[in-house]
Amino acid sequence: MKEEKKLGLMALILMIFTSVYGFNNIPRSYYLMGYAAIPWFVIAGILFFIPFAFMVAEFGSAFKDETGGMYSWMCKSVGPKYAFIGTFMWYTSYVLWMVNVSSGIWVPVSNLIFGEDCTSSWSFFGSKILSGSRLLGVMAIIFFIFITYFDSKGIDKISKVTSIGGTAVLVINIMVVVGSVVMIIARHGQLEQPFLGTESLMVPLNAAYQGSPIMILSFIVYALFAYGGIEAVGGLVDKTENPKKNFPKGIVAAALVIVVGYAILILLVGSFTNYSEILGTDSITLGNVSYVIMSNFAAAFGKVFGASVATQAALAHGFARVYALIMLLALMGAMFALVYSPLKQIIDGTPKELWPGKMGEIAEDGMPKNAMWIQCAIVCIMILLVSFGGDTMQQFFVILTAMVNVGMTVPYMFISFAFPKFKKMKNIDRSFEVFKTQKSANIWGYVVTLTLFFANAFAIIQPAIEGDWKTTFWSLSGPVIFGLAAWIIYKRYEKKLEAGEFNKENTDDVDDENENVA
Template sequence: MSEKAKEANKKLTVIPLALMCVTSVFMFPNIPRAFLLMGYAAIPWYILAAITFLVPFAFMVAEYGAAFKKEKGGIYSWLEKVVGAKYAFISIFMWYVGWLVWITLTSNSIWVHFSTMLLGKDTTSNWSFLGLNATHTLGLLTIVFVFALTFTATKGLDKIIKITSLGGISVAFINIVAYIGAIIVFILNHGHLAQAINAQALVHSPNPGYQSVVSIISFISFAILAYAGIEVVAGVTDQTENAEKNFPKGVLIGAAFIAVCYALGIFAVGIFTSWTGVLGGKDVNMVNVTIIIMNNLGVEIGKGLSLSTAASISLGNWLGRFVGLSLFLTYLGALVSYSYSPIKQLVEGTPKELWPGNLSQIKDGLPKNAMWIQCIIIILFILFVSLGGQGASAFFDKLVLMTNVATTLPYIFIAGAFAKFKKNEEIEKPFVVYKNYKSSLIWTIIVTATVLIANVAVIIKPALTKGDFASSLWMIAGPAIFAVVALLMYGRYENIMKGKGNLPI
């Protein structure tokens, strides 16, 4: 076989590409969260977000990735060459902030999975240490955990990689157990659904907090976050066989499969979960809802098999332990990985003059100094939030909301620059999905507007629905503060470059 033939055989075809999209994006915990917030009414919003965000944004980053495949700076390199260095730095800095908030959130929520792994259910809302309440106790534990996490990440990842692999396999089993379990309950209950489904259920949320128009629109932010990760396909356009034809087809198939899986998953949860009976309690939040729902699945299977109440509860607790262990292992590995990978791209992808002192220094392939500064920032952030006097459930929910806003902001920057990217004829574009400037401009507006409207709705929801202006302002303050920090850092960089007679564009 010739070398060209061998190379062609190694290239991605439609089905492997579609599977890559699915494995990069689909996460089972997004299903219980969606059901908690909107019930069956989450289904049409997930489908809408796939049409207005997932597919068109995937095509955008694919064109970016193909045009700048030789650049190592990722998002920064894309936007620097399209818009300018300042815009690019603010964008990647905000992208990094999204991961910073995610690390903070997940470092907190991992204790929910730890509790479930040991006890079969989430007991974190009752934890107390040295007279501290649950929120303060969780904050203290998280501070210790973040320090240990950073120490581990700076020493090496060989052992953690094995844990991550084990956790990934376990999470795959969660999907299988959930779907098969739903079918078993459906059969045992002779087709009766715990949560009735009809036309009204598809447009009306059972959650009292999601009744207003603003609340419902804000859910789009959660749907967008459920599709986060699709940008990884940007790096495989040059590895796809007959890319101009197969890449769009593979992404469309993958996106459709993801949307269908989310829709079927939400329906499956409704088969064995009554929203009012199971999720209406005050201690249910977007972190522990996956465990609560899977625990309930075990209980419902036990009831369907005519087991005793005690045996059914025990089955639920053991299923909860399995889920807790799976999620604990997965998030532990992910936290170690993401405690260094986003900041590594931020530091390595941008000019070293942007970073004061020795923050840009790379040791053993890692920006260790920057990682310890990151650790300090996270600890200060945890102290600020945990000392706010809120209950553990509200504490978790606020962090999830902040993650949605911070994580999706870079999508606005990336999508917003796409039309300008298409108009720049000096940039070589070896891969094209949007054939003309008009279509690229239309989809730039659609994707940007989708993310922008969702974020605005998330921010104003607490103020309009509950009169909670503090939460709305807090969600604005986080991204705003980091944007100011980015501008100050870039201003310092400009002054340094002026002194060298090389002012950046």
């Protein structure tokens, strides 16, 4: 039997980097806070990213033979009901992501066709009823039904465009770094948005965040979201050379690279983007700000080297199209993969009888087709409700982004809260340990949980304080509705189990789970 090739330290750092780092987080963070976003990325890295990555690594190493992933970790540590609710909420965070991407994907389409985002002016043959966010909602529903139909046929080959998009995004990062440095040198060190040291790091450029401590604190959810994807790190421990030595080094090194990377790129965005001139209009949204900033990058580059206004405009439109194509490929690839993979993972990892009707069935081609169409209906209903809420395009994307940020960070609380209980377990593989004592596991387990809790609490409460009850409602609705749905599904399963409706083999499996917990 051929021995599996192990990851070296550099390969491990690159794996963690590609799982976590997201370029889109940079222009969005600059738009929301300017240079003042940087300290929050550092705080989120210390209080969440590094300790949480170590926890996930310990879980992954101890339960390396379990196929259920995070469900198995929490089931063994706390119990099957807790594990199911936590895993179900993790899965539904992808449902919220699908709602966001299905609606937001038309922004790169607009940039690709027209060289700028003009979705806010779109209408269906001049109809006022079907215009702006409403038209985007209807188009999003048609798009998502199309994706589900193709995926349900087992046609997942299109997800290969993810690798093309991923490589192209890496090229964009390099271009922005090199291009920005060239512009700074050409301007003899002058930045378009002046950097005033501590003042710039403390005072947000966005007027909405100035003088509002709760709004500033709510930003930490964006920083936490920027570190999302680290649950994938759990499976890398046993694939690493000399994991006891290299894995902690890899986590810390990757964290430093990511934190420093975010900080430097936010600074470089400011080097070619004057906040009030470029981002000070109502037409800028969280959906299109990346394209606005990247268009400005190309125009600013032309301006530094004496290009005419017409040439600058041509460069801006041309680069907006290139960037839009790259993001479209990346989002399409991710959508084709994520419409079925998280759903398949949660169904594979849990008892089939837990799911109502034929929802738990996996087709011969490996696709959970029944569940995919139920998922499609839920996504379409949510898109319809949000898009027809009577909001401006700017508010529409604020709501979608808030839903995803909260929805994707809340499930991490289940893992971090389970960690101290996992540490108390006996007779399990402890070949990889970072938290050597129960006390350190308790402290960091609760620090990470409380960081996530307070960040999400501020993010949910802040819009209501400002009078925006709709964003608060939708931010809270995801975790509450899906958490309640998970609890109802599991209670139904327990009642059927008590009534003896399942065969003996399945009952034994659940009894084994409960014995492990006890």
